[in-house]
Amino acid sequence: MTETAVNTPAAPELSIYKQMVQDDISAVFFNLDELADYRNVGGKQMPVIQDDNRILDRSDLAAMGSGIGEGLIFVREEDFVRIPEPTELLPIDGKNWFIVSLINNKGVFEIRLSRTKRQPEHTPTNPMVGNYGD
Secondary structure, eight states, X not given: OOOOOOOOOOOOOOOHHXXXXXXXIIIIITOTTTTOXXXXXXXXXEEEEEOGGGXXXXXXXXXXXXXXSEEEEEEEGGGOSSOOOTTOEEEETTEEEEEEEEEEETTEEEEXXXXXXXXXXXXXXXXXXXXXXX
């Protein structure tokens, strides 16, 4: 019996524009010399952009630094094995934060955090399982 080769379609290539966007995500937005800092998120070191200007319900305190209030971070989707869900606890640098909402924007997660658990905002769910960064 002879085997016949099966033609499998090649993975689609990204358009030039989409490839430029993906390259910019790492090279520009998550550049450790510019916007991002390494943080321990869910037990894994990863580049994180902390947005103090868009933190809700804060006074003059930097919510992420003081461990109170709310915070907003941006992380790359590729740094997670499993997409976390709203209401889950997400440890960041040894402090526990609850996920209020998670939006995936072209491979960048915008994660709104709160020090107190509350009802999640509407975001799509993801059935992937496993640890965040393993």
